[in-house]
Amino acid sequence: MDVKKINELFKKELKVINLGLDSFADNLRKEEVEVLAMDWKPPAGGNERLISLLDKL
Amino acid sequence: MKKIILRKNAYYDSVFLMLATQALKQAPGVREAVVAMGTEVNLALLREIGLLAGEGESARPNDLVIAVDALSGEAAEEACRIAEEILKRKRHGKGEEEYRPVSLDGALRVFPEANLAVISVPGRYAGREARKALNRGLHVMIFSDHVAVEEEVELKDLALDKGLLMMGPDCGTAILNGKPLCFANGVRRGPIGLVAASGSGLQEVCCCIDRMGGGISQAIGTGGRDLQDRRVRGRMMLMGIEALKRDPETRVMVVLSKPPAEEVAAMVLARLEQTGKPCVVHFLGRKPSASGGSIRFSANMEEAAAMAVALSKGEEYREISRSFSNAKMATVAEAEVQNMTSEQKYVRGLFAGGTLAIEALALFEQEGFKVLSNVRKEPGLALRSPHRSEGHTIVDMGDDVFTLGRPHPMIDPSLREERMAREAADPGTALLLLDVVLGYGAHEDPCGPLGETVASAKTAVAGRGGYLSVIASITGTERDFQNIAEQKKKLEAAGCLVLPSNYQAALMALHVIRKANTRWT
Numbered sequence: 001m002d003v004k005k006i007n008e009l010f011k012k013e014l015k016v017i018n019l020g021l022d023s024f025a026d027n028l029r030k031e032e033v034e035v036l037a038m039d040w041k042p043p044a045g046g047n048e049r050l051i052s053l054l055d056k057l
Numbered sequence: 058m059k060k061i062i063l064r065k066n067a068y069y070d071s072v073f074l075m076l077a078t079q080a081l082k083q084a085p086g087v088r089e090a091v092v093a094m095g096t097e098v099n100l101a102l103l104r105e106i107g108l109l110a111g112e113g114e115s116a117r118p119n120d121l122v123i124a125v126d127a128l129s130g131e132a133a134e135e136a137c138r139i140a141e142e143i144l145k146r147k148r149h150g151k152g153e154e155e156y157r158p159v160s161l162d163g164a165l166r167v168f169p170e171a172n173l174a175v176i177s178v179p180g181r182y183a184g185r186e187a188r189k190a191l192n193r194g195l196h197v198m199i200f201s202d203h204v205a206v207e208e209e210v211e212l213k214d215l216a217l218d219k220g221l222l223m224m225g226p227d228c229g230t231a232i233l234n235g236k237p238l239c240f241a242n243g244v245r246r247g248p249i250g251l252v253a254a255s256g257s258g259l260q261e262v263c264c265c266i267d268r269m270g271g272g273i274s275q276a277i278g279t280g281g282r283d284l285q286d287r288r289v290r291g292r293m294m295l296m297g298i299e300a301l302k303r304d305p306e307t308r309v310m311v312v313l314s315k316p317p318a319e320e321v322a323a324m325v326l327a328r329l330e331q332t333g334k335p336c337v338v339h340f341l342g343r344k345p346s347a348s349g350g351s352i353r354f355s356a357n358m359e360e361a362a363a364m365a366v367a368l369s370k371g372e373e374y375r376e377i378s379r380s381f382s383n384a385k386m387a388t389v390a391e392a393e394v395q396n397m398t399s400e401q402k403y404v405r406g407l408f409a410g411g412t413l414a415i416e417a418l419a420l421f422e423q424e425g426f427k428v429l430s431n432v433r434k435e436p437g438l439a440l441r442s443p444h445r446s447e448g449h450t451i452v453d454m455g456d457d458v459f460t461l462g463r464p465h466p467m468i469d470p471s472l473r474e475e476r477m478a479r480e481a482a483d484p485g486t487a488l489l490l491l492d493v494v495l496g497y498g499a500h501e502d503p504c505g506p507l508g509e510t511v512a513s514a515k516t517a518v519a520g521r522g523g524y525l526s527v528i529a530s531i532t533g534t535e536r537d538f539q540n541i542a543e544q545k546k547k548l549e550a551a552g553c554l555v556l557p558s559n560y561q562a563a564l565m566a567l568h569v570i571r572k573a574n575t576r577w578t
Contacts, residue, residue, distance in 0.1 A: 002220040006300040009172055009196055009222070010275060014236050017164045017195070019186050020177030021070045024200070024239055027497040028175075031236050036168040039157035040178055041068040043185070046096065046118025055185070 060133040061113040062140075064121040068094065069147065071179070075464040077143050079471070084139050086132025087125060092140055095120040096179070098461075161189050175238060176225075177201055183226060184208040191215050191223065198278070199225030200239045202457075206288055209280065213292040222300075223293055228278035229256030229498075232263065235273075240467065240498035243536025247272015248369045250307030252297035254283040254314040257410025257455075258341065258358060260494060260532050261559055262313055265362030267534045268557065271369055274306040281411075284317035284325065284340075291321045295328055302332040309335050309368045311361055315412060316342040326352065337364045341415045358416060359558040381561060383568075389554065390568035394487070396524035399577045401487035404428070404570045405480040406451035407473050409466040410532065410559075413492040414453040417563035421449065424567055431456055446480060449570070451490070467499045474510040481514035481525055487573045488526040489514065490566045492559055493548070495533025495541060504531075504544040508551040515552050526569050527553040530562035 018025035018037045025037040044050035069077075074092050081090035091108060093099040095116025103109040108124040116122050123140045127133035158164040165171060174190035176183050180203030187197045191212065199212075204226035216223030224231055231238045235246045242260055244267040253259035256278065263276055277300070279293035294312070301307045312329060314322075317340050329336045329352055336352050339345075339361040345354035353374070355361035360377060367374040381389070404421065406428075408414035414432055421428045430451045431443035440450065443458050454466045454473055466473045473491075480486045489511075493503050511527050518525035529548055533541040545555050556562040 001217070001296060001299045003296060003300040003303060005220040006196070006222055006296070007303050010234060010300070010304055010306070012172060012234070014173055014234055015168065015171045017161065017168065017171045017174045017190075018177075019161070019174060020200070021072050023072055023498070024175055024177060028236065028238070030497075033236050036164050036171065037155075037157060038161070038164050039159050040186075041066075041159065042118045042179070042182060045066075051185075 058128070058130045058133045059108060059110070059124070059126045060137055061108065061110055061125075062123040062137055063095075063112045063116055064123070066119050067121040067144075068119055069121060069144070070177075072464065072468065073147060075469065077140060079464070079469060080143060081125065081136050081140055084132070084136045086128040087136050088128065089126040090136060091122070091124045093122055094118055095122050161186065161193065165193060172196060173198065173233070175200065177239070180204045180226070184212060187212050187223070188215065191219055191221055194219070194221070196222040197224065198222070198228055198231055198238055199280070200228060201225070202227040206282060206286055209282060210288055210292070213289065217292060217296060222277070222296070224278045225280040227256075227282070228280045230259050230276070231278040232273060232276035234275070237497050240494070240496060241276075242267070242496035242532070242534050244534055245272040246274065248274055248306060248308035249311060249365045250274045250301035250304060250309070251276040251311040251313065252279060252294055252301065253277070253312070254279045254281055254285065254294060254317070255341065255412040256281070257492075257494060257532065258313050258315070258412035258416075260410070260496065261358045261413060262311060262339075262362050264532050264534050265359050265558055266366055267536075269362060269366045271362070271366035274304060275301065277301075281315050284314040284321045287318045287321065291317075291325050294325055298325070298328055298332060302334060307334070309337070309365050311337045311339075311365045313339050313358070313361065314341065315415065316340065335368045337361050337368070341412060342419050357420075357560040358412075359560045379561060381556060381565060386565050386568045389565065390572045393524070393526040393554075393569045394572045394576055397487055397526075397573055398484070398523040400484045401523055402570075402574050403446075403485045404449050404451070404488050404490055404566055405446050405486050406490040406566075407476055407480070408451065408453050408492050409455055409473065410492050410494055411453045411455050413532070413559045414451055416559055417490060417566070418451045420560070420563045420567060421451070426570070431458070446483065446486075448485075452476075467494050467503075470500060470503055470506050470510075474506065477510050477514050478517070481517045484521075484523070486518075486525065488528060488566055488569050490562060491527065491529040491553075492562075493529060493531045493533070493544065495531060495537040495539045495544065497538075499539070501539060502544075503539065504547040508547040508553070511548065511551040511553045527551075528556065528562050528566045528569070529553050530556045530559045532559065
């Protein structure tokens with residue numbers, strides 16, 4: 001089992017992309033973690049048929 | 058008077074929407090209010106409570122619905138005005154200048170050094186985003202639940218293939234490099250590394266370690282199904298163990314899980330034996346096996362912490378020195394039951410943390426009590442309705458049945474407050490057993506409102522000639538922003554007994570319930 005990348009992460013500063021609850025990004029900033037909060041929205045307006053088409057593409 | 062407003066293409070996250078809903082419900086003259094995205098589930102819910110009409114019918118998952126039922130037209134107008142105000146504050150509060158990419162690729166273009174994606178979008182979309190993140194080389198934590206187990210297996214296989222962390226789905230907490238993620242507490246750094254298939258359990262053990270003077274290197278969450286479900290087969294647990302084995306900062310390991318599947322537990326233990334590092338294992342709901350080799354089994358979560366701290370200091374583990382000895386517990390129990398009526402016999406455990414509920418339940422069961430719970434699925438042990446207690450009852454109020462369309466009780470204490478009032482009205486209730494979880498993600502002052510509810514529940518029972526015992530523990534540390542000492546004071550001022558750990562609170566409750574059930578015979 002190759003866990004090299006995980007052990008490398010343990011030695012680095014966390015740099016986080018946050019998708020979803022904004023409060024999680026806010027809390028990480030309070031801990032001086034660099035965070036980029038995405039303006040996440042359901043893909044294809046939440047239309048299931050379109051999403052599965054998009055995934056196939 | 059009902060008023061329904063639709064905002065096209067205005068997406069807000071679920072915690073924000075729940076808090077907005079709570080704020081509207083408290084507005085003057087409002088009978089019912091919902092602020093939600095137009096998903097199928099939400100529209101069905103709105104229809105059921107008679108709050109879906111007009112343009113609301115056409116809402117899509119990306120559209121915001123504000124629905125209010127108020128005593129008058131003016132009250133409905135005012136509530137909608139409040140809602141608009143809250144939404145406006147949210148938009149402006151984020152700062153217009155901050156760039157918020159709408160796609161992961163867009164995010165990586167401006168932030169190519171990112172190494173972790175934290176995903177808390179609705180469950181049906183979480184797997185899709187996680188797959189993208191893993192494929193772009195990011196470690197992933199999925200906080201969201203409602204992700205199918207097949208998708209979990211697929212994502213974890215992808216992560217294994219790429220050598221990346223895939224924590225979750227339904228991973229509520231983790232601490233990486235000293236940084237608390239999602240629901241997590243501020244803890245000292247040190248040589249103890251943890252991997253856990255249990256959110257509130259991991260928080261409890263981390264907080265106990267901190268209180269006992271120990272420190273944490275990494276705390277990896279795997280999601281609750283990792284060991285429980287044979288299909289997941291401990292994939293992330295095994296990977297976490299391997300990573301901690303190779304981590305020079307980790308000298309002692311702790312492995313924690315909700316009740317695991319037998320063969321998965323065996324596999325995990327076999328792997329632990331090969332690490333060459335001392336390990337403490339706690340599998341909830343299973344009697345500890347005899348410790349052997351480098352593995353020690355603990356009887357409860359507090360003991361797991363104590364064993365790990367002793368090992369990390371190179372000391373031999375001795376039984377935890379408790380501020381409440383058994384003798385003291387017996388004396389306190391005697392005093393607690395003094396003014397109870399002969400009808401008051403039952404424990405009613407109302408928990409926000411699922412694993413904390415399981416730990417209390419296991420203790421009562423070990424001591425021969427039949428306790429009904431929504432945690433149990435077996436006939437005869439499962440509650441007929443999670444909303445109604447029968448005899449001795451322990452409820453996990455973070456369960457889906459309670460949180461659908463409502464905030465988790467760690468965020469919003471009101472759901473548990475309502476239940477506490479109902480338990481106090483039941484003449485059979487002798488004792489309320491509670492947990493409080495502090496840290497990021499949790500309510501900013503949980504013991505403020507909880508203390509008031511404890512006080513009024515006690516007054517209600519005293520009013521009919523009885524006495525209500527209330528026992529709690531607080532999962533938190535001095536580093537948590539809620540200030541654990543202040544929180545404890547608020548509960549104690551209301552007459553609640555506050556014990557240092559969930560296990561000790563359950564043990565104290567056990568003493569009181571035993572006494573309450575034997576003193577009249």
